[in-house]
Amino acid sequence: MKTIFEKDNGVSGITFCDEAANTCVIDEKFKRKLPLELPNVGELEALRHYKELSDKNFCIEKGFYPLGSCTMKYNPKVNELLASLEGFTGLHPLSDDEDCQGALELMYKLQSALKEITGMDAVTLQPAAGAHGELTGMMIIKKYFEVNGGKRTKVIIPDSAHGTNPASAHLCGFEIVPVRSNDKGQVDIEALKSLVNDDVAAIMMTNPNTLGIFEENVLEISKIMHENGSLLYYDGANFNAIMGYTNPKLMGFDVVHLNLHKTFATPHGGGGPGAGPVCVVEKLKDFLPAPVIEFDGEKYFRNFDIKHSIGSVKAFCGNFSVLVKAYAYILMMGQNLKEASENAVLNANYLKEKLKGEYLLPYDEPCMHEFVLSGERQKEHGVSTLNIAKALMDENTHPPTVYFPLIVHEAIMIEPTESETKQVLDDFVNAMLKISDNIKTNPEKVLSAPHTTPVKKIDETLAARHPNLKFVQE
Numbered sequence: 001m002k003t004i005f006e007k008d009n010g011v012s013g014i015t016f017c018d019e020a021a022n023t024c025v026i027d028e029k030f031k032r033k034l035p036l037e038l039p040n041v042g043e044l045e046a047l048r049h050y051k052e053l054s055d056k057n058f059c060i061e062k063g064f065y066p067l068g069s070c071t072m073k074y075n076p077k078v079n080e081l082l083a084s085l086e087g088f089t090g091l092h093p094l095s096d097d098e099d100c101q102g103a104l105e106l107m108y109k110l111q112s113a114l115k116e117i118t119g120m121d122a123v124t125l126q127p128a129a130g131a132h133g134e135l136t137g138m139m140i141i142k143k144y145f146e147v148n149g150g151k152r153t154k155v156i157i158p159d160s161a162h163g164t165n166p167a168s169a170h171l172c173g174f175e176i177v178p179v180r181s182n183d184k185g186q187v188d189i190e191a192l193k194s195l196v197n198d199d200v201a202a203i204m205m206t207n208p209n210t211l212g213i214f215e216e217n218v219l220e221i222s223k224i225m226h227e228n229g230s231l232l233y234y235d236g237a238n239f240n241a242i243m244g245y246t247n248p249k250l251m252g253f254d255v256v257h258l259n260l261h262k263t264f265a266t267p268h269g270g271g272g273p274g275a276g277p278v279c280v281v282e283k284l285k286d287f288l289p290a291p292v293i294e295f296d297g298e299k300y301f302r303n304f305d306i307k308h309s310i311g312s313v314k315a316f317c318g319n320f321s322v323l324v325k326a327y328a329y330i331l332m333m334g335q336n337l338k339e340a341s342e343n344a345v346l347n348a349n350y351l352k353e354k355l356k357g358e359y360l361l362p363y364d365e366p367c368m369h370e371f372v373l374s375g376e377r378q379k380e381h382g383v384s385t386l387n388i389a390k391a392l393m394d395e396n397t398h399p400p401t402v403y404f405p406l407i408v409h410e411a412i413m414i415e416p417t418e419s420e421t422k423q424v425l426d427d428f429v430n431a432m433l434k435i436s437d438n439i440k441t442n443p444e445k446v447l448s449a450p451h452t453t454p455v456k457k458i459d460e461t462l463a464a465r466h467p468n469l470k471f472v473q474e
């Protein structure tokens with residue numbers, strides 16, 4: 001056979017293809033020597049197999065999921081139904097504007113809703129995740145200074161920030177300058193002042209910050225930065241702390257990203273898809289990625305003609321199904337988005353007050369949607385935060401975020417979200433108190449946890465150094 005071209009088929013190596021005859025053969029040396037052991041089972045058995053596998057997973061439908069900085073709340077199933085409507089799923093992204101007016105209208109109205117919620121003036125729905133929104137926002141800031149003739153190379157980021165903040169700014173070519181937190185867990189204003197100079201393009205802040213604490217001096221910070229000609233970036237991943245109460249515009253920010261897959265009810269984890277829209281003030285409007293969805297009074301259209309656009313950051317208009325779910329959620333909630341924030345904050349404060357006697361609360365301040373405990377007291381008995389997290393798995397609870405933010409030793413970061421009842425919160429408090437009791441009386445039990453999960457305690461170092469990627473039937 002004459003080999004016309006070779007292509008790597010990704011599984012068994014090189015396939016030799018004869019384009020004219022429209023055939024491909026796999027080289028003998030790549031062929032299986034023994035027949036593949038495929039199970040020979042009935043449909044129902046196959047179904048049971050997959051059901052059993054899915055039962056081994058933990059998910060929000062099975063138990064409490066207080067993963068801090070992740071907003072793992074219940075997402076109404078009706079959103080999935082709407083996103084799977086044939087008119088949406090069957091739509092081709094290359095359709096002409098006049099053939100997809102419904103989808104464009106939905107995106108336009110979602111942009112408007114996000115403008116209202118954030119107080120900002122223009123929106124791109126393209127970015128596929130929070131970190132992607134951060135990168136997009138930083139690219140906008142960079143281009144803004146390029147166009148306006150300033151050479152600014154540095155971005156200030158508080159030491160409590162989510163790791164994606166410095167990563168995104170660095171990826172965009174900025175030098176990261178950390179600013180320390182004070183004893184109230186907030187940006188140290190004097191330290192900030194000493195870092196501000198002509199090189200500083202922006203500050204990236206999260207407010208409430210990752211300790212769950214509202215930055216009281218945010219207006220002063222905004223003044224300091226703006227007087228220096230710098231911009232302010234707001235990490236709005238966990239927006240359920242403030243929805244309807246305040247917004248980044250009122251706080252003096254210029255750019256904000258939202259995580260639709262956290263605050264606006266799309267399930268997340270496991271690789272997405274997500275959406276991290278970026279909202280900007282008027283003066284940054286001309287830098288947004290193209291296209292932006294607009295309305296001329298008669299029809300909706302994709303505007304690619306954006307003067308200083310940073311270009312496109314994702315194919316077409318982003319992860320459309322996520323946009324449908326977020327829009328459905330916003331419409332369903334309406335004014336009650338404010339109540340969602342109220343409950344998120346109430347639930348977090350309730351847990352904080354119930355747990356702060358037994359566990360150390362390093363920053364004892366009123367919190368917003370989350371708070372951070374320290375396992376230092378328990379550590380004195382030889383049991384670490386990691387062990388506490390594992391022990392929670394035996395209590396039908398997903399472990400909270402641990403060892404983040406970095407400024408708290410043995411950090412346990414708890415975010416109950418707005419969707420849990422008092423009963424669930426009380427059960428969690430009891431589980432946490434029980435574990436702390438066990439640490440004093442029977443530490444072995446906690447050290448060897450979890451006991452009830454399909455996979456018991458794993459040696460994480462071994463798993464990282466010598467990963468066994470083959471599925472082995474027990």
Ligand SMILES: *Cc1c(COP(=O)(O)O)cnc(C)c1O
Nearest residue numbers: 069070129130131162164235237
């Ligand atoms: C989750 C989160 C991010 C990153 O969002 P991804 O969608 O995971 O990229 C950034 N900042 C904060 C504060 C977050 O909680």
